[in-house]
Amino acid sequence: MDVVSDAISAVRLGSPSSNRLRVTGSWCTRLAPYDGAGFHVVLEGGCWLLPDGGGDPVSLGPGDAVLLPHGTGHVLADSPAGPETVARAVPFDLYAGQVGTDGPGGTELLCGKYRLDRSRVHPLLAELPGIVHLPNRIGSRPELRSAIDLLGRELAQAGPGSCLAVPSLLDLLLVYLVRAWLAGAAATGAWPAALGDPVTAAALRALHTDPAAPWTNDRLAAEAGVSRPTLARRFTAQVGRPPMAYLTWWRLTYAATLLRDTADPLASIAHRVGYAGPYAFSHAFNREFGTTPGRYRTERRNRPAPAAH
Template identity: 65%
Template sequence: MDVVSDAIAAVRTGYPHANRLQVSGRWCVRLAPYEGAGFHVVLTGDCWLRTDTGTALALRPGDAVLLPHGAGHILADAPTDPSRATRFDTAREPPVAPAGPSTVELLCGKYRLDHSRSHPLLAELPDVVHLPHDDPHTPELRSAVNLLAGEAAAPGPGSCAALPSLLDLLLIYMIRAWTTQAPAAARWPAALADPVVTEVLRLLHTDPAHPWTAEHLATRAGVSRATLNRRFTTLVGRPAMSYLTWWRMNRTATLLSTTDAPLQSVAKEVGYSSPYALSHAFLREFGVTPGRYRTSRATPH
């Protein structure tokens, strides 16, 4: 198991969605904020992106943009007055314009995520992650973009399975690319580059039910308990045992939302000796009992 995969799996609530947008001439569309993460890949032409918070980016062919917190934003042919934007919903068929010298074609979509249980790695992502096409450090991202664009342009047998898988791959590569180019102040890229912290995270994510202790984790990481506590707390934001408790609660929430397993089985899977002990810890973390949490997630909103 690894942190990035687990972080994504813990908050995913549905299949990703994508479609193609082809426009030309003067145009300006607005995408409202939403529960999840959005992305755009520029296939041809140039355009501008402006978030509701004022971040503005010039986008070129091959550029990829991730909006990990679902920020509202505008896409336009040029820097423009936001008031002239028309609403665009990626869940509907986008307008298609005749091809011309100023045609812009984008692959637009979103991932449905539950931000209420977001892993701190994902929470640390900025509102916009811009990945230019000419970045020499992201060849795998370029390959994923090319595969996705080709599949979207000419669907064939198996496309219904291929597209969601390629979209998942695109998300992983965009997050991975950010960890390699994040500012020095970013905490989680440094955590994932630290061999001691990475080893402890691997142990906790691989087997959260194990009766870990700080001493045991320090021994497995090859450092003293004091060293582990200092490095892990500095880079992750909390001690290893506190992180383990949080991750167990996150796993519990996922199991309650996605399975019908009895609470006793869930408790065993996440490392608690009894349903009572798990319920007490879950109530402290989420403010509701496991039963009420499961019911609320099963009720259509």
């Protein structure tokens, strides 16, 4: 696994949901804050996104994509007008049921949501801004454009196997949206810079590829091809914690994901994340999470799932 794959896998729950819709005339719909992430893609026409809290309206044109990684509440509308626009917004769940994909003109959108477990969000995802706007530019992000085209076709006309194809394409779209942000934020974001630095990226890749290995600072520095002080300095500056502290955090975060998503016994999970046995693993887990692995597993499985939209 790599850092981006692991970061997404650690928080993703269940299957994402999506809609393809066309709206005409004067329209305005509200999406309430959501315990997950959402996205919109403009296939045709244009609209405005008005975030909660009075942020600047975002103009979305044909081919534009926008990711809301923290589930920010917002309004989609045909115009950027002020409070009066928000006041007349119809809840999206009701609005989506009143419109279809047929008919000429207007604005056509792909909209979707991902359910996320925010109890242990990887700092890479936490660093994402509330709104990631990816304007359509000729020749840019061809993989993102391809995923959008494929998803749009599946939602417009379901074919054999669509029940498997659509969730897979939605997962692929999320990866490409995060990749696009990483590429655009390379000069300003801590984690884009970390993944772009050959030393820190090599160390992160090693830790995520085999978190159970008996890593030491010396061994990790050799893997990255630098001295131990150089690794410690660059890794800590970019990641925000020393290499071994990050490894401990990631091992326990990965263990929490395994507890939530699998029925594997504690001994097996302990081994997979680098602990000699259940006792040492339980002690470390309790210190990090404030609860035992068994209780954590029970609580996560009994927690009501967020409603799908």
